[in-house]
Amino acid sequence: MIELINVSKSFGGVEVLKNVSTKFETGKVNLVIGSSGHGKSVMMKCMVGLLKPTSGNVMYDDRDFTNLEYSQLREVRKEIGMLFQGTALFDSLTVEQNVEFTLKMFTSMTPAERKDRVDFCLEQVEMQGINNKFPAEISGGMKKRVGIARAIALDIKYLFCDEPNSGLDPVTSRVIDELLKSITEEFNITTIINTHDMKTVFDIGDDVIFIYKGKKEWSGKVKDIHSSNNDMLTNFIKASYFD
Amino acid sequence: MFSKPEKLSVYIDRTITEMNNIGVGSLSIVVIIAVFQGAVTTLQIAYQLISPLIAKPVIGSIVSDSSMLELAPTITCLVLAGKVGSHIASEIGTMRVSEQIDALEVMGINSSGYLALPKIVAGLIMIPLLVIISIFLSNLGGIIAGEASGILTYEEYLQGARESFLPFNLLFSLIKAFTYAFIITSVSAFQGYTTNGGALEVGASSTKAVVYSAVAILFSDYILAQILL
Numbered sequence: 478m479i480e481l482i483n484v485s486k487s488f489g490g491v492e493v494l495k496n497v498s499t500k501f502e503t504g505k506v507n508l509v510i511g512s513s514g515h516g517k518s519v520m521m522k523c524m525v526g527l528l529k530p531t532s533g534n535v536m537y538d539d540r541d542f543t544n545l546e547y548s549q550l551r552e553v554r555k556e557i558g559m560l561f562q563g564t565a566l567f568d569s570l571t572v573e574q575n576v577e578f579t580l581k582m583f584t585s586m587t588p589a590e591r592k593d594r595v596d597f598c599l600e601q602v603e604m605q606g607i608n609n610k611f612p613a614e615i616s617g618g619m620k621k622r623v624g625i626a627r628a629i630a631l632d633i634k635y636l637f638c639d640e641p642n643s644g645l646d647p648v649t650s651r652v653i654d655e656l657l658k659s660i661t662e663e664f665n666i667t668t669i670i671n672t673h674d675m676k677t678v679f680d681i682g683d684d685v686i687f688i689y690k691g692k693k694e695w696s697g698k699v700k701d702i703h704s705s706n707n708d709m710l711t712n713f714i715k716a717s718y719f720d
Numbered sequence: 721m722f723s724k725p726e727k728l729s730v731y732i733d734r735t736i737t738e739m740n741n742i743g744v745g746s747l748s749i750v751v752i753i754a755v756f757q758g759a760v761t762t763l764q765i766a767y768q769l770i771s772p773l774i775a776k777p778v779i780g781s782i783v784s785d786s787s788m789l790e791l792a793p794t795i796t797c798l799v800l801a802g803k804v805g806s807h808i809a810s811e812i813g814t815m816r817v818s819e820q821i822d823a824l825e826v827m828g829i830n831s832s833g834y835l836a837l838p839k840i841v842a843g844l845i846m847i848p849l850l851v852i853i854s855i856f857l858s859n860l861g862g863i864i865a866g867e868a869s870g871i872l873t874y875e876e877y878l879q880g881a882r883e884s885f886l887p888f889n890l891l892f893s894l895i896k897a898f899t900y901a902f903i904i905t906s907v908s909a910f911q912g913y914t915t916n917g918g919a920l921e922v923g924a925s926s927t928k929a930v931v932y933s934a935v936a937i938l939f940s941d942y943i944l945a946q947i948l949l
Contacts (some may be wrong), residue, residue: 565819565822565823567815570821
């Protein structure tokens with residue numbers, strides 16, 4: 478479980494994340510929704526340690542991530558997988574080397590064991606047979622899948638996805654959504670997804686948090702979204718239907 | 721950057737790859753520059769020293785000393801600042817703007833160490849080697865130009881070069897090469913690592929890496945000459 482306790486983040490005196498407190502449960506697909514520029518990505522970066530919150534704490538199963546020593550921080554990060562909006566695959570490495578990367582860095586696996594694990598991860602995302610291709614040689618949807626395979630290469634406990642469907646066609650988007658849902662359930666991990674795609678929310682979401690102008694405006698179960706009387710959330714949902 | 725590597729064998733592999741990129745990848749340009757540098761210097765020294773009072777081997781001694789003390793290390797490294805420096809800055813800068821460095825950080829890897837350290841170590845090994853090659857080829861260029869133009873024979877050139885040779889000059893040249901290697905790789909890696917924005921900023925970082933490295937090389941050239949000569 479990941480818990481945010483009064484997390485705020487300011488840039489040059491401008492507060493872009495305001496006192497956010499919430500919990501993300503294990504084994505569930507937790508969705509963070511909201512319009513672009515309202516603080517979703519900043520919140521995710523604070524959670525994975527790419528940004529340090531101005532105030533507040535990020536707890537990973539009772540470990541205060543914001544106040545850990547660098548060596549302890551690195552240990553927690555080995556339990557984190559992240560799918561970036563632009564996939565962030567390493568251009569100079571092949572698909573296989575990308576997925577193998579963390580195994581090579583952090584495990585004492587033999588090359589044969591690493592190969593098996595890479596093949597297993599690529600099989601999970603249905604991307605067998607492209608081991609020797611470079612990221613520039615595969616499509617956007619394939620890159621996303623390889624990004625997921627790379628994220629789950631180590632036995633992770635937490636999976637973060639920043640706009641996993643951005644730039645993808647509707648069919649590929651649904652495939653990625655299903656993949657994230659099945660990985661969450663199969664490996665019993667805490668998955669947190671930033672999105673403004675309401676189809677994703679209703680298809681695979683368990684818990685939802687709505688961020689508006691840097692504040693947590695609403696949180697609850699997916700099934701409760703339509704019965705919410707929060708104006709900002711209602712407007713966001715309506716706007717997304719006309720998108 | 722200098723914290724304990726996550727896995728030494730990975731860092732060694734990366735250093736060898738960078739040694740190939742920096743050293744072997746720059747060899748052809750270094751060869752061309754060194755040969756022409758020695759040849760042109762020989763012709764110009766001869767032009768300035770045409771006098772029956774000056775022995776011809778003096779030309780060889782001036783060219784070989786100039787190559788060793790200044791031309792080979794400084795000119796070679798200024799060129800490498802352009803070639804290697806811009807490559808390092810644009811490579812790391814592109815990784816920054818495409819979130820690849822963020823990905824390394826999220827994985828728990830010390831990104832600055834992983835990206836910069838192998839390049840710096842590779843530079844410290846390969847750039848002095850390139851400078852030694854440049855010294856040798858610069859003299860070869862001088863000999864060829866001397867023979868081809870009929871200004872002096874290769875025996876006269878070598879006689880002058882041998883008579884004026886001081887082992888300290890070679891040491892001085894290597895001290896310069898190590899200093900410049902550190903400047904080129906670290907300044908460029910820093911510029912790339914601190915890139916913020918998109919493709920335009922990657923280009924700007926690359927330009928800054930070359931300009932700052934060149935200025936730092938010239939400045940340190942003066943300081944080293946002042947201190948050590």
